Amino acid sequence: MADYIKFVDVTKCDGCRACMVACKNWNDLPTVTEEYSGSIQSHAKVNAHTWNVITYNEHETANGGFEWLFRHQSCLHCVEAACEKACPEDAISHTEFGSVVIDHDKCVGCGYCVQNCTFDVxxxxxxxxxxxxxxxxxxxxTLCTDRLEQGLEPACVTACHTDCLIYDEKEKVLSEAEQRLAKIKERFPNANIYNPQGIKGTTTVYLLADKPSVYGLPENPKVPLSQIVWKDYAQPLGKAMFGVTTMAVVGSVIAHAMNREKGEHKGGQDHE
Known part of the structure; x- marks a missing residue:
């Protein structure tokens, strides 16, 4: 099939949350209640039972006015996915649609994917x-991979009434996104297309009204070298030479190093 992506034009989002409801319904996800924080945002972020959330950011306009910046927050399905690299059980993989999915028969709940996810989803x-x-x-x-296999669009896309969410051919969508970007630059001078190449791009691409950091997104994310070495070199070689049991021990040591590396990186950001 053609190379398709999910495109999110946040400037068209009106915060209706229909995508959230559609996701819950299709995937039969349970209700997750959170303590009221004083915000109109329903959840602080995505979680294990709420796979997409509309985030609300207060934005001051150039003329001193005020407006909301919304974002449909969900997995971006990275081309080079840190969660996949971090998984010691090969439970995370890419499908033919570019979606990153978890095999629950292989998953052991170790949490390394949680600790190393680039976007904390x-x-x-x-x-x-x-x-x-x-x-x-x-x-x-899952990008509704089960729907894609049936020739259907992701549930969130079908529920969006503003065309904020689109699922279509990559080249066509990105071409139209560039045209859309040019049109909104006067209103949003920092507008940009978010498809970070440090992780070889994403299957969910954004048109943002402001810098990625305004939306809580990393400016230029990359998969740590330690994860690449572990997944692409150490793990295959180790399994061939030492067997699965020994690799579990090796995996634990490398995972600890990856987590420490991530913690040091976050600490450096906070210090800045």
Whole structure:
């Protein structure tokens, strides 16, 4: 099939949350209540049972006015996905549609994907087996891969009444996005198309009204070198030489190093 992407033009979003409802309905996700924080935003962020959230950011206009900047927050389905690199069980992979999905039969709930997700969208959900024993599995947006396999659009896209969300051929969408960007530059001088090449692009691409950081997005995300070395070199070689048991130990050591690296990176950002 043609190379398709989900495109999000945040300047067309009116914050109606229809995409959130459609996602819950299609994926049969349970209700998640949160303590009221004083914000009109329904959830602080996406979580294991809420796979997309409309975020609200207060924005002061050039003439001193005020408006809301909305964003449809969900998994971006990175071409080079840090969660996939971090997974020691090969439970995370890319589909033919470019979506990043989790195989729950392979997932052991270790949480390395959660700790290393570039956009902080993966979370662990807790379940109980027939004996009442609790276990955890990683959860996030699947880009409605089950719908794509049937020739349907993602549920969130079908529910959007402003055409903020589009699922179409990549080249066509990006060409139209450039035209749209040129039109809104006068109103939003910092507007940009967010498709970070440090992770080789994403299957969910944004037209943002302001800098990525305004929306809580990293300006130029990259997969840490330690994750690339672990997934692409150390893990395959280790399995061939030492066996799965030994690799579990090696994986634990490398995962610890990755987590420390991420923590140091965040600490450096805070210091700045």
């Amino acid at each position: 993966v979370e662990l959900a807790t379940y109980k087996d027939k004996h009442g024993k609790e276990y955890r599995r990683a959860q996030k947006c």
